[in-house]
Amino acid sequence: MTDTILYLVFGNKREFQLELTYSVLSTAHFLRSQEIRIALACNPANRRPDLPVEHLVVSDAELNSWITQYKYAAKAYALGLGLERYGGSVALLDTDTVFTSNPRDLFRRVGPGRSLMQAEDGVLGDHACWRDLLDQLDGPVEGCDVSSKSRMMNSGVVALHESDKAAVPAALGLMSALHAIEPIFNIEQFAFTAALEQRGELAACDDVIWHYWGHQRRFAHAQLGALFPEFDKDTFIRHLDAPPPIGMPPTLARARARLLQLVRRCDGDYRFAYIASLCAVGERNNEWAHVTLDVLEAMEHLPAKVTTDFGRFRGERLDAHAWLSSAARQRWQAFWSAYGQGRSAMHAEIGS
Structure with missing residues (x-):
């Protein structure tokens, strides 16, 4: 029976479509x-005829009931829908995943009583967001032991x-019960883990699939936006033989940002903003210019030297960037x- 790689996309964010395109590219490569x-599970608006996928279309009403x-x-x-439709072994992948080796290597490890998830993520006690929920429990939930030591x-x-x-409805039941106690964002991770562990061996596959997030995801989005300005078959096929690497900034930019972090004693967000600013100027890329601002604007406190570190986007130097869009x-x-x-305002407060 044919094994199935299944993606799920809903919502209208272009970033998810960019991720999907590259993940499918890594698979097809x-x-x-x-x-x-x-296969792609999606509502009608998210069909992707430009990709080599079989569509598993879900009505908007059904999708809304899921969420x-x-x-x-x-x-x-x-x-669950994929298992019902296709049978065999089914691997559900987030769109921000990339195959680093042949998908066959993944499916060789899957069978009756042998399941996979992407990577180990410690125990519940390692995650601060779980502490309030754990404090409220006085016994098993949906037949599962849930404690600070739970994987x-x-x-x-x-x-x-x-x-x-049967692990799928079991995971859904556990999600529902736990979410009713405390609406933690990653309840599904634990629910899948517990339900699959109850039915056999559960192992990681991070040697086959890379899952990017955090700052790497920001880099990936900017890079993918440049790779796929439009979603069409010709562009996809052009990159099929050698998918360009994503997720990491240039080595020199990383080195300069690391030095800046040591000198300024700043955090990782500020370092990332600095790397993004170097990429913006080096590549004349408006996306990087916006990403830099996204990070700086989200920070509660900025180092006093921010005017120096990001001076290339200030005053006359800002005006000199002819490539910069009016919006940026x-x-x-x-x-x-x-x-x-x-x-x-701060100086006025100090002076008073």
């Missing part, structure tokens, strides 16, 4: 003529054989204006 199905209580429950519903794995990949499909230019001008007003 290895597979070519090999018989592994690539009414808890958004990520949709992953379990999609996985949790990353759900960027959830792969199982059809003979273990206006954002930078507004940022510096707000920063100046904030500094003036």
Whole structure:
């Protein structure tokens, strides 16, 4: 029976479509003529005729019913639908995943009583967001022991054989029960882990699939936006033989940012903003210019040397960047204006 790689997409964010395109590209790059199905569970608006995928279309009404209580429950519903439709072994992948070796290597490890998730993610006690929920428990939940020592794995990949499909409704029941106690964002990760562990062996597959997040995801989005300005078959095919690497900034930019972090004693967000600014100027890329601002604007406190570190986007130097879009230019001008007003207010308060 044909094994299936299944993706789920809903919502209208372009970033998810960019991630999906590259993940499918990494899959198709290895597979070519090999018989592994690539399927996409989606509502009608998210069909992707430009990609080599079989569509598993879900009505808007059904999709909305999946996410009414808890958004990520949709992953379990999609996985259950995929197992019902296709049988065999099904691997549900998040869109921000990339195959680093042949998908066959993944499916060789999946069978009755043998399931996979993307990577180990410690135990519940390692995650501060779980502490309030754990404090409220006085026994098993849906037949599962839930404690600070309970194992949790990353759900960027959830792969199982059809003979273990009962794990899906079990995971959904556990999600619902736990979410009613405390609405933690990653409840589905633990629910999948617990349900699959009850039915056999559960292992990681991070040697086969890379799951990117955090700052790497920001880099990936900017890079993918440049790779796929439009979604069309020709662009996809052009990158099929050698998918360009994503997720990491240039080595020199990383080195300069690391030195800056040591000198300024700043945090990782500030370092990332500095790397993004170097990429913006080096590549004349408006996306990087916006990403830099996204990070700086989200920070509660900025080092006093921010005007020096990001001076390339200030005053006359900002005006000299002819490649910069008017929207990006206006954002930078507004940022510096707000920063100046904030500094003036702070000094006035100190002076009084």
